[in-house]
């Protein structure tokens with residue numbers, strides 16, 4: 209008892225930023241280049257550090273906290289579910305995951321959902337779905353997954369093989385085979401590559417990690433046509449761009465192209481770990497009992513949080529806010545880019561998924577650090593882009609305040 213209570217007290221003891229930074233450097237596998245700030249609380253579109261300073265949050269946990277931090281509806285749903293049933297296993301039925309599947313089916317017009325715990329896992333499920341779909345159709349030779357240059361689909365071996373970028377793949381060979389990459393946006397190359405050995409084309413409608421690159425709707429339409437003609441599944445990775453971020457409940461609805469399956473994660477449970485594969489009728493029966501699974505997939509607490517998020521999103525038209533305020537963010541970034549032409553270049557994005565080019569890539573991280581000192585949280589992506597993926601509930605005034613702070617940071621540089 210003594211040991212337990214002292215261990216618990218040690219875990220909860222107040223700690224300064226310096227103490228935590230040192231502990232992290234000594235005890236944590238150093239896979240992240242963390243910025244020197246200790247966030248202890250979040251409220252709406254603001255984060256609060258250990259010294260009580262408040263920051264405008266343009267990162268939202270990397271496109272995760274769609275309804276901002278500590279949203280009362282999500283908090284209440286988590287607390288109620290945690291007090292009722294935290295975990296039972298996929299050996300049994302539970303209420304939240306079944307209801308969440310029904311909500312995703314209704315909103316997407318697709319047929320069925322499979323739950324896992326992250327975006328990477330959702331893409332693993334999609335890759336397995338595509339191969340098993342071909343296999344069950346009697347085309348076991350259709351195994352290749354075609355992905356896009358610049359894509360990011362995750363860090364496990366399948367998702368990593370689907371991420372044709374040496375930055376992520378280097379040193380991890382051998383990667384699984386059966387992946388080929390083509391230029392994002394190049395229809396002729398897609399036409400020449402999608403063939404009798406192709407199981408699926410996997411594409412982000414808006415590339416996130418490459419530095420915010422939206423697809424041309426005509427390109428996605430051409431992929432849809434080619435996949436239909438050649439008996440190939442078209443899968444959209446909406447892990448970052450989905451769930452209202454670009455102004456529609458699903459990103460594919462913005463582009464007017466319906467995929468055979470969609471992967472989701474990040475924003476779904478507003479901060480709790482969850483991933484989902486949502487599959488259309490064509491491939492909905494391709495995974496059968498025993499084909500795939502995960503212990504925590506469909507976790508009741510995560511699914512209850514997701515249900516609360518989706519209910520608020522629909523009730524308050526959160527995607528509409530993302531569209532309107534995202535346009536303000538885009539304009540503000542264009543104004544900033546015009547004011548600092550030596551530092552900033554092209555502004556790209558849709559809704560609350562915006563990026564601005566940093567002309568000297570080495571300065572991207574320095575801008576992020578200077579911004580933090582002005583109490584605005586932004587992030588660099590793709591090596592040469594400042595990325596803005598704030599909570600979807602952010603107001604135009606909060607955007608302007610964040611940009612004012614960013615401008616102060618730029619002025620100091």
Ligand SMILES: Cc1ncc(COP(=O)(O)O)c(C=O)c1O
Nearest residue numbers: 326327328360361362416447448
């Ligand atoms: C488009 C996309 N797919 C997949 C992933 C991987 O998701 P996770 O980090 O939850 O595994 C990410 C993460 O950034 C992403 O942006």
